[in-house]
Amino acid sequence: MGPAAHNLSSPHDRRIPLGRPERFGIALHRSHRADLPEPEGPVDPFPWALLHAVTCQPRDDAVVTLDSALHFGRVSRAELESLTAHLPAKYRALLELTDPxxxxxxxxxxxxxxxxxxxxxxxxxxxxxxxxxxxxxxxxxxxxxxxxxxxxxxxxxxxxxxxxxxxxxxxxxxxxxxxxxxxxxxxxxxxxxxxxxxxxxxxxxxxxxxxxxxxxx
Known part of the structure; x- marks a missing residue:
């Protein structure tokens, strides 16, 4: 997410700045940089979506997400290792808890x-x-x-x-x-x-x- 909340606008009215986004029921999630191609278009590719989901969830929910991605063949273990290589250690440690x-x-x-x-x-x-x-x-x-x-x-x-x-x-x-x-x-x-x-x-x-x-x- 961008560096300053005051640059964001309400999804209901772009003229209203989000100085305090929680007032509008909005939670801001800041992304981590990853060695992935920048998303193009309005829909993030699956690796980007998975990366954001994992870094925004509690530990157990993140492992559920990773297990599901592995089980249904949406991502491989090697791809997960590459995807999380540049994340903080607490996210890389999640891989040890996964089970495809x-x-x-x-x-x-x-x-x-x-x-x-x-x-x-x-x-x-x-x-x-x-x-x-x-x-x-x-x-x-x-x-x-x-x-x-x-x-x-x-x-x-x-x-x-x-x-x-x-x-x-x-x-x-x-x-x-x-x-x-x-x-x-x-x-x-x-x-x-x-x-x-x-x-x-x-x-x-x-x-x-x-x-x-x-x-x-």
């Missing part, structure tokens, strides 16, 4: 919530007989995060419960989390997960080994 396998922003939020408490996990793990799960903690603790878009309706409900049954048959312990639980009740969720991990319920037990369930995933 993340299938949704909700999954990214849950993954970052585990990372914050140093709980090791793997994402998008294939479970024999049950399919791919969102997040696996240890040997057998499965987290499935249910966004509203893909987990609503009778068929989705039946499919999710069928997967849960197959996972339990494999000896897994399943936590199926809703959007509201991930976004609004995470302190409660992480407290439950930490108790399960403290009791080693995320690991195969001698009983699981004896019953032939202790499969390395």
């Amino acid at each position: 396998g993340a299938a949704s922003g909700l999954e990214t939020k849950a993954r970052l919530g585990l990372h914050r408490y140093n709980i090791p996990y793997r994402s998008q793990v294939q479970i024999p007989g049950a399919g791919r799960v969102d997040i696996l903690i240890g040997d057998r603790l499965v987290l499935e995060v249910d966004g509203r878009e893909w987990h609503s309706g009778a068929s989705a409900y039946a499919r999710d419960r069928s997967r849960d049954l197959a996972l339990i048959e494999c000896g897994c312990l399943v936590l199926r989390l809703s959007y509201d639980q991930v976004m609004g009740e995470w302190p409660r969720v992480i407290a439950v997960i930490r108790r399960l991990v403290a009791r080693h319920e995320h690991r195969w037990s001698p009983r699981h080994v004896k019953e032939g369930l202790a499969v390395r995933l």
Whole structure:
């Protein structure tokens, strides 16, 4: 954004200067210089838009944005490294938190919530007989995060419960989390997960080994 707010005008009336833009419900975001061709025309190219989005968002939201760009092939890891090379270190550090396998922003939020408490996990793990799960903690603790878009309706409900049954048959312990639980009740969720991990319920037990369930995933 330009160097002085007083040079800006109201989007509703260009004769009104924006000495205090917050009065008009406008938030100013200052851009960082990057080694990219200057945008041409009224619409920024995707790399520029991504750069601005990342530098204007809170950390977790920025990682969600990067994960989505990687997952849908809009940008490569190498392109991201080049894009953020001239940004402050705090933005470059976001790359270490990205996961191109993340299938949704909700999954990214849950993954970052585990990372914050140093709980090791793997994402998008294939479970024999049950399919791919969102997040696996240890040997057998499965987290499935249910966004509203893909987990609503009778068929989705039946499919999710069928997967849960197959996972339990494999000896897994399943936590199926809703959007509201991930976004609004995470302190409660992480407290439950930490108790399960403290009791080693995320690991195969001698009983699981004896019953032939202790499969390395």
